[in-house]
Amino acid sequence: MLRFGLFGTGHWAAETHAAALTAHPKAQLAGIWGRDHDKTEALAQRYGVPAFDDVDALIDAADAVAVALPPDIQADIAVQAAIAGKHLLLDKPLALSLPDAERVVSATARAGVASLVFFTNRFHANVAGFLTATAAAGGWYGARATMYASIFEPGNPYGASPWRRERGALWDIGPHALSIIVPVLGRVTQVAALDGPRDTVHLLLAHATGATSTLSLTLNAAPAARAFDFVFYGENGVERVPSGDGTAVQALSLALDQLVEDVDSGARNNLCDVRFGREVVAVLDAAEAARRQSRTVRLPG
Structure with missing residues (x-):
């Protein structure tokens, strides 16, 4: 125990x-x-x-x-x-x-x-199984992730969080997106970023495997525009990540x-130890630099 x-x-x-x-x-x-x-x-x-x-x-x-x-x-x-x-x-x-x-x-x-x-x-059983099988299949050259959350509505338990208000979707739900994309496409090597309406941040990522991915993230989507969607593209077709089947x-x-x-x-x-946690923080940190400096940022390693 x-x-x-x-x-x-x-x-x-x-x-x-x-x-x-x-x-x-x-x-x-x-x-x-x-x-x-x-x-x-x-x-x-x-x-x-x-x-x-x-x-x-x-x-x-x-x-x-x-x-x-x-x-x-x-x-x-x-x-x-x-x-x-x-x-x-x-x-x-x-x-x-x-x-x-x-x-x-x-x-x-x-x-x-x-x-x-x-x-x-990563810890919904059906999602974990999907990622294991998809990574093993290989041949993936692209992915698209859309996470449009709306946490600033009355009654949302996370809407008043100071760090979420300060750091936004990149740091709050960006880690969730990376935890799905990286296991399949591999380590991120370059990051470009652009801000959009309603506190949206868009990321373009290059991966060590040669694949690329795009992430669109916000905590401030219009309630009718909330979305959660992950899609992988590869030599064998298109695969959509299932929604988690548990609480x-x-x-x-x-x-x-x-x-x-x-x-x-x-x-x-x-696979989700603090070393992977650090890898995710490195991507988020690079994305912040890319937003601030309007350039593509290369990650070390």
């Missing part, structure tokens, strides 16, 4: 992380820490676990940490937990800067702990299966 300390008290922490950790047969929710004392107490009481007011104390009380906090706060806690020898269940994006992502990767490697960055769509809690449960297996086996080769 792997004891998890949960960091965060928002909607995602309460309705996804805490729910999945409580229900998982090989995980135990050891306690909760949050930046708001009252919310921490309320969520801890709801799930029948201790509320912590000290980060170190919760890290010490757990075998692993689950972080559902803004990415800049997540990075510091992840480093702290890794140094203490705790395994990591993190959210996307790994961090809001490449240096912070590098710090997490370095701390994780030095400590030898297991890590997983939760990209929701976010079920997806996180599958992610927990993989993390627990990595911990038990000692393996450190999870």
Whole structure:
């Protein structure tokens, strides 16, 4: 049984992380820490676990940490937990800067702990199966991703998030798009970017395989224009990525299966570990530079 300390008290922490950790047969929710004392107490009481007011104390009380906090706060806690020898269940994006992502990767490697960055769509069983089969088929030379979300409507639990308002779709849902495209087309080597109406960002990516892809992303689509669509083009035709066939809690449960297996086996080769999280941050960072400088940016490596 792997004891998890949960960091965060928002909607995602309460309705996804805490729910999945409580229900998982090989995980135990050891306690909760949050930046708001009252919310921490309320969520801890709801799930029948201790509320912590000290980060170190919760890290010490757990075998692993689950972080559902803004990415800049997540990075510091992840480093702290890794140094203490705790395994990591993190959210996307790994961090809001490449240096912070590098710090997490370095701390994780030095400590030898297991890590997983939760990209929701990658952990729907039918999507994961599709990506494995599609990557194995090969011959893909292009992809198109459209993610037009509309989170600023009344009642949306993510619309007031300061970091989402500041960083927009590129950093919030861009990681989801990359988590689908990169496993099939390979590592991103070049990025060009252009802004559009309603806070849309359009990316043109070159991949190490020679393929190219386009991503169109916004958090501020007109409600009637919301869309979620991924299409691959190749020598054998056209393949559309299926919609996830489960809930976010079920997806996180599958992610927990993989993390627990990595911990038990000692393996450190999870495809969605912090190294992949850093790779995604590198693409997002390059896209920011491409937008700002109106040029194509090459990624190192």
